Amino acid sequence: MKLNIRIDGHAGQGPNALAKVLGSVLAKQGYYVFISRDYGSYIRGGHNANVLTLSDSQIMSNDLEADIAIFLEKNIEIKEPRKLKDNCRIIDSAVEKNMYFAGRLVKMLGLDFRILENELKKLKNFDVNLRDAKKGYADAKTEFALRSLKNKLEFMDGGVGIAEGAIASGLDVYFAYPMTPATSVMGELAERQLENNHIVIELEGEIAAINAAIGSAITGAKAMTGSSGGGFDLMTEALSFIGQAEVPLVIYLAQRVGPGTGAATYTEQADLNLALNAGHGEFPRIVLAPGDPLECQELTSQAFYFSQKYRVPALILSDKHLAESLYTIKNKPVITKSQKCISLKRFNSYNHDESGTAADNAPAIAKSAESRIKKAEEIKKEARKFKPFKLYGKSGSKNLVLFWGSTKGAVLDACKDIDVKALQILYMEPFPEEIKSELLKAKNLLIVENNSTSQLAQLIASKTCIHINKENKILKYNGRPFLTDELRMEIEKRIR
Amino acid sequence: MPDISTNAKPTWCPGCFNFQILAGVKNALSRKISTHNAKKEDFALVSGIGCHAKIFDYINLNGVNTLHGRVLPTCLGIKVGNPNLEVIGFSGDGDAYAEGMEHLIHAARYNADIKYIVHNNQVFALTVGQPTPTTELGYKDKTNPLGVKLMPINPIKMMLNAGASFVARVFADAKQVEWVLEEALEHKGFAFIEVIQPCIIFHPDIGVKEKTYMLQENRHFKENLGDALKKAEEFDYNTINKIPLGIFYQKERETFEEKWPQLKSLIGRKASWKDIKR
Numbered sequence: 001m002k003l004n005i006r007i008d009g010h011a012g013q014g015p016n017a018l019a020k021v022l023g024s025v026l027a028k029q030g031y032y033v034f035i036s037r038d039y040g041s042y043i044r045g046g047h048n049a050n051v052l053t054l055s056d057s058q059i060m061s062n063d064l065e066a067d068i069a070i071f072l073e074k075n076i077e078i079k080e081p082r083k084l085k086d087n088c089r090i091i092d093s094a095v096e097k098n099m100y101f102a103g104r105l106v107k108m109l110g111l112d113f114r115i116l117e118n119e120l121k122k123l124k125n126f127d128v129n130l131r132d133a134k135k136g137y138a139d140a141k142t143e144f145a146l147r148s149l150k151n152k153l154e155f156m157d158g159g160v161g162i163a164e165g166a167i168a169s170g171l172d173v174y175f176a177y178p179m180t181p182a183t184s185v186m187g188e189l190a191e192r193q194l195e196n197n198h199i200v201i202e203l204e205g206e207i208a209a210i211n212a213a214i215g216s217a218i219t220g221a222k223a224m225t226g227s228s229g230g231g232f233d234l235m236t237e238a239l240s241f242i243g244q245a246e247v248p249l250v251i252y253l254a255q256r257v258g259p260g261t262g263a264a265t266y267t268e269q270a271d272l273n274l275a276l277n278a279g280h281g282e283f284p285r286i287v288l289a290p291g292d293p294l295e296c297q298e299l300t301s302q303a304f305y306f307s308q309k310y311r312v313p314a315l316i317l318s319d320k321h322l323a324e325s326l327y328t329i330k331n332k333p334v335i336t337k338s339q340k341c342i343s344l345k346r347f348n349s350y351n352h353d354e355s356g357t358a359a360d361n362a363p364a365i366a367k368s369a370e371s372r373i374k375k376a377e378e379i380k381k382e383a384r385k386f387k388p389f390k391l392y393g394k395s396g397s398k399n400l401v402l403f404w405g406s407t408k409g410a411v412l413d414a415c416k417d418i419d420v421k422a423l424q425i426l427y428m429e430p431f432p433e434e435i436k437s438e439l440l441k442a443k444n445l446l447i448v449e450n451n452s453t454s455q456l457a458q459l460i461a462s463k464t465c466i467h468i469n470k471e472n473k474i475l476k477y478n479g480r481p482f483l484t485d486e487l488r489m490e491i492e493k494r495i496r
Numbered sequence: 497m498p499d500i501s502t503n504a505k506p507t508w509c510p511g512c513f514n515f516q517i518l519a520g521v522k523n524a525l526s527r528k529i530s531t532h533n534a535k536k537e538d539f540a541l542v543s544g545i546g547c548h549a550k551i552f553d554y555i556n557l558n559g560v561n562t563l564h565g566r567v568l569p570t571c572l573g574i575k576v577g578n579p580n581l582e583v584i585g586f587s588g589d590g591d592a593y594a595e596g597m598e599h600l601i602h603a604a605r606y607n608a609d610i611k612y613i614v615h616n617n618q619v620f621a622l623t624v625g626q627p628t629p630t631t632e633l634g635y636k637d638k639t640n641p642l643g644v645k646l647m648p649i650n651p652i653k654m655m656l657n658a659g660a661s662f663v664a665r666v667f668a669d670a671k672q673v674e675w676v677l678e679e680a681l682e683h684k685g686f687a688f689i690e691v692i693q694p695c696i697i698f699h700p701d702i703g704v705k706e707k708t709y710m711l712q713e714n715r716h717f718k719e720n721l722g723d724a725l726k727k728a729e730e731f732d733y734n735t736i737n738k739i740p741l742g743i744f745y746q747k748e749r750e751t752f753e754e755k756w757p758q759l760k761s762l763i764g765r766k767a768s769w770k771d772i773k774r
């Protein structure tokens with residue numbers, strides 16, 4: 001059983017709040033929910049779409065066509081390529097407010113009104129919302145009888161997952177400058193700073209943010225910063241400085257459409273090469289790419305662990321689709337605990353000796369380089385203890401689909417019940433070269449990426465000398481995430 | 497007094513005025529350690545990139561020699577990481593007024609308890625003599641053979657307008673530096689100290705020192721912003737007429753770290769984030 005529900009309206013009419021409330025109600029009833037948001041870069045007005053997919057089994061992506069459409073105003077035009085089914089039920093009104101529709105949908109799906117009421121209590125304007133919801137409930141007929149399921153599910157987006165992971169890892173300070181889609185982590189951490197006793201500070205720019213984070217990190221605090229595209233670009237000199245000075249820092253990089261200012265509110269996986277190569281000189285780093293909010297929590301804790309233990313920068317690579325989509329999660333995250341390994345001493349951005357004093361003689365320069373190489377090897381060895389890659393699907397299949405990051409939801413949903421095995425890479429650096437044997441076992445390699453040059457394929461080629469055929473690269477680079485059925489067709493065309 | 501020297505041999509030019517600044521800073525800090533019963537571990541020094549920045553190698557205290565232009569955000573981060581540290585930053589005029597300008601303006605506004613010393617030699621010395629934002633009109637070097645065409649900025653005026661709670665200028669003379677740093681260490685908040693430092697190779701003293709006079713010997717009322725601004729106008733960094741030195745302005749107000757309950761509580765408990773076990 002699966003339903004796709006569109007919720008469209010103007011930014012400012014509250015379509016996001018409506019979608020989130022409905023998602024929470026469904027999650028409370030034990031249904032798996034996935035909500036993606038499609039919106040432009042404006043504050044009021046403009047079209048804003050949420051697509052909510054619900055199912056009685058695990059799902060983490062939307063389909064192309066909607067079964068139900070909620071329009072917060074009349075005459076909504078659906079942006080291609082998504083469509084309405086021929087028999088799509090349309091609920092619209094030119095006068096009613098967002099929570100009216102929540103009441104209607106709850107009744108239509110045959111859900112318990114009290115659960116909705118409880119969710120409304122968590123929002124502002126409870127009285128008005130409740131009145132609207134009651135009216136909607138009264139106006140509707142039950143058309144689907146969704147009985148409640150036993151699943152106990154968490155409901156969160158990737159941004160909250162990163163913030164949860166950071167808090168669980170003992171975050172002390174977060175410095176940042178706002179930039180979509182990285183800001184949601186800053187916002188979540190900021191809201192919880194007093195309750196959890198950490199601190200979130202907005203500074204005059206990304207260069208200030210990362211350098212301040214370095215300042216805090218050398219005093220022994222667990223420090224983190226985050227940005228997207230151009231903001232991260234501004235941080236790269238400091239990233240290299242960290243490589244020289246050996247400072248533990250966690251950096252959140254939320255990808256959006258580039259190059260340049262690109263498209264601020266749309267998704268892309270085009271900064272893998274950037275994350276791997278940003279900063280001058282040669283130094284070890286960690287680059288982790290979670291694919292859902294559970295992995296966001298787990299990998300964030302691993303980022304803290306590695307950065308503290310080895311005094312290296314650890315990057316967490318997410319994107320707009322992961323950061324801002326809402327997922328239901330069944331399992332509890334496995335959090336890797338980490339110590340605070342640094343005490344204030346003498347640090348240096350120059351090549352330096354043990355006392356932290358600048359040193360440019362030949363042996364001192366060679367010694368530093370060798371110690372960085374050794375460190376990279378130790379990190380690589382220890383990374384194998386975690387899960388640097390994961391396998392899914394039919395274990396004996398000759399068709400292997402490779403992916404990373406936020407395409408996880410669509411890939412796993414699309415691959416259900418077809419003859420493929422899927423391999424997700426979570427550690428982009430240190431790269432799990434041991435996947436080579438899996439790649440050699442497969443007869444047919446496919447890759448799925450939200451970019452135009454297949455950066456994961458480039459990485460795999462450089463690490464394993466295995467190349468993926470051009471026609472087997474399923475690439476989407478229009479700022480939109482993959483949809484389940486669309487991707488399934490693309491994969492089916494290519495399996496043997 | 498405790499010895500806070502390192503084993504590193506200074507690589508400044510013989511006779512460089514940075515030696516004067518180093519001596520003044522070391523005296524002030526050693527005195528603070530011996531008489532105020534501070535510990536070496538209570539200090540964090542941050543320097544930028546340039547000739548000035550080598551001072552980090554010659555003082556044996558904790559801290560970081562950071563990137564060019566990034567002294568102030570690094571200082572702020574250290575202060576947030578451990579608000580009980582005495583944080584002192586060192587920049588050149590290139591570091592402070594060119595590459596690091598965006599941070600300087602905001603540091604004055606934030607008013608974190610940071611002492612900031614700008615070694616102003618009116619050139620990029622380490623990169624061999626190019627003009628900075630405080631170099632006078634007409635100055636020529638290999639990269640600017642047509643001569644500087646833009647008026648220099650007036651950092652004292654700028655800092656006063658930006659809200660710095662302590663604004664001072666001294667000459668690169670060990671005694672003056674020691675005096676002003678001791679005053680600044682007593683000040684709670686952002687202390688901006690500019691040291692006029694001739695560069696004996698690229699920008700020698702062309703009669704600057706002679707034209708200086710001490711504000712504090714001339715009945716200057718340092719709590720008055722209007723008076724401070726008037727005094728700041730006396731030297732525009734281009735023509736040498738009268739050069740007032742001393743503390744132009746000083747007025748304490750709530751510091752950055754006092755505004756956050758999390759940091760206030762660390763101050764109260766004499767703790768840092770490192771001490772917080774989660």
Ligand SMILES: Cc1ncc(C[n+]2csc(CCOP(=O)(O)OP(=O)(O)O)c2C)c(N)n1
Binds near residue numbers: 544546547589623
């Ligand atoms: C980002 C960056 N740009 C340029 C440089 C090259 N550089 C090194 S020192 C310096 C200027 C230093 O001038 P100043 O800060 O006035 O210090 P001084 O050498 O005069 O003491 C420059 C531009 C650098 N190290 N980093």
